Amino acid sequence: MSSTAHSHHNYIKIFIILSVLTAVEIGITFLGLPRKLLVSLLVGLAVWKAALVALHFMHLKLEKKTLTIIAIVPFVLCVFLSLMLLPDIFPR
Amino acid sequence: MSEAVAVHGAVEPAETPLTPESWGKLGMWLFLAGDAMSFGGLIVAYGALRYHSKSWPVPAEVLGINLTALMTFLLIVSSVTMVLALAGLQEGDKPRFNKFMSFTILGGALFLGLQAYEWTHLIGHTLPHYNLAFGKDLFATTFFVLTGFHGMHVTGGVIYNSSVLAAVNRGRYQAKHVEIAGLYWHFVDLVWILIFTFVYLL
Numbered sequence: 001m002s003s004t005a006h007s008h009h010n011y012i013k014i015f016i017i018l019s020v021l022t023a024v025e026i027g028i029t030f031l032g033l034p035r036k037l038l039v040s041l042l043v044g045l046a047v048w049k050a051a052l053v054a055l056h057f058m059h060l061k062l063e064k065k066t067l068t069i070i071a072i073v074p075f076v077l078c079v080f081l082s083l084m085l086l087p088d089i090f091p092r
Numbered sequence: 093m094s095e096a097v098a099v100h101g102a103v104e105p106a107e108t109p110l111t112p113e114s115w116g117k118l119g120m121w122l123f124l125a126g127d128a129m130s131f132g133g134l135i136v137a138y139g140a141l142r143y144h145s146k147s148w149p150v151p152a153e154v155l156g157i158n159l160t161a162l163m164t165f166l167l168i169v170s171s172v173t174m175v176l177a178l179a180g181l182q183e184g185d186k187p188r189f190n191k192f193m194s195f196t197i198l199g200g201a202l203f204l205g206l207q208a209y210e211w212t213h214l215i216g217h218t219l220p221h222y223n224l225a226f227g228k229d230l231f232a233t234t235f236f237v238l239t240g241f242h243g244m245h246v247t248g249g250v251i252y253n254s255s256v257l258a259a260v261n262r263g264r265y266q267a268k269h270v271e272i273a274g275l276y277w278h279f280v281d282l283v284w285i286l287i288f289t290f291v292y293l294l
Contacts (some may be wrong), residue, residue, distance in 0.1 A: 011179075015172045019165065026161055029152065029293050039294060046289035050282045057175045057278045059271075064110050070121055074128035078136055085140045 014056045021049050113268060120272045124279045127245075131283050134241060135290055138234045149231050154222055155214070157292050163206050164288045167246075170199030171281040174253075174274050181260065181267045189270070193257045196277065200250040207243050211236070235291060242287055245280050252276060 025045050028038065055061040060068055111117040142148050173195040180188030219225055224232045256273045259265035 011172055011175050015168065018168050022161070022164055022168070025289065025293060026157060029157075042289050042293055046286055049285050053171060053278050053282045053285070057171050057281075058275055067110055067118075067121060070110075070125055074125050074132055077129065078132035081132070081136045082139065085136065089140050089144045 011056070014052055018049055018052060021045055021052075114272070116268070116272045117275070120275045124275065127279065128283075131241070131286075134238055135286065138238060138290065141230050141234060145230060149222060149224065151292055151294070154218060154224070154231070155235070155292055156218075159206060159210055160288060160292050163203055163210075164284065166199050166203050166206070167281045167284050170196045170203070171278050173199065174277050178267065178270050178274050181270050186260075189260065190257070193253065193260075193270075197250055197253045197257065200246055200253065200277075204243060204246055204250065207239065207246075211239075238287060238291060242280070242283055245283070249277050249280050 025042060028041055033041070054071060060071060107113070108115055108118045111121075173192045177189050177192035177196060180186075180192055215226075219232055226232045226236045252273055256265055256270055260270065
């Protein structure tokens with residue numbers, strides 16, 4: 001896949017979105033939200049930011065779909081690992 | 093590649109099916125997938141240890157997020173300058189590449205400087221105040237292992253980027269080599285985004 005001329009304003013747009021999401025992340029920690037809601041929101045925002053970096057800066061969006069599968073595997077395995085550890089975190 | 097087949101008969105493909113223009117790119121993606129497991133293991137272990145503990149210091153209190161927010165922003169900016177450097181070189185604009193690549197390296201070096209300051213302040217003042225220390229309690233130990241492991245990756249990235257900058261200017265490296273270095277650098281940024289969220293904010 002040959003490189004096409006990347007529109008620079010697109011990178012800046014992604015950068016602005018990342019900055020806003022970071023500010024939102026920091027902001028919501030001050031809202032005194034219930035713990036479970038805070039965790040869900042922050043994890044969601046972090047994953048969104050990570051996806052933006054992967055898709056646009058690492059050009060995953062322009063690559064073949066199989067590469068995306070390769071990139072996602074570690075995240076799936078880590079979720080699996082978290083689930084497998086639950087009995088040790090909350091033994092009963 | 094087709095000439096090779098015509099001359100020699102069946103030959104191994106010269107290009108990878110996934111990333112035809114570069115074996116190195118596929119190699120870097122596969123390396124990053126493995127490295128992600130290393131970080132993933134550490135982060136999941138951090139979560140498991142933290143939530144299994146009866147008590148855990150409040151990160152926002154002990155660590156403070158002002159400096160880290162700046163560090164996060166800095167790394168994101170350096171990712172932008174990295175991808176702009178790549179775009180510059182792909183368009184044949186060497187001065188543009190040099191400018192943005194230098195900014196990227198500077199951003200990384202600055203991040204490390206800020207982290208060194210953060211660590212010094214934590215070790216010298218804040219942690220003793222809360223009676224916390226690396227090797228004594230889990231909060232401090234997991235913090236330094238996680239951020240230290242990441243910091244080593246940033247250090248490697250700064251050296252890597254500097255080498256690539258020099259090699260391009262010596263005519264030995266081209267855009268595709270910069271793209272591969274970019275993948276590593278964006279990965280380092282991506283991991284920090286996750287560490288910032290789990291260790292500092294939550």
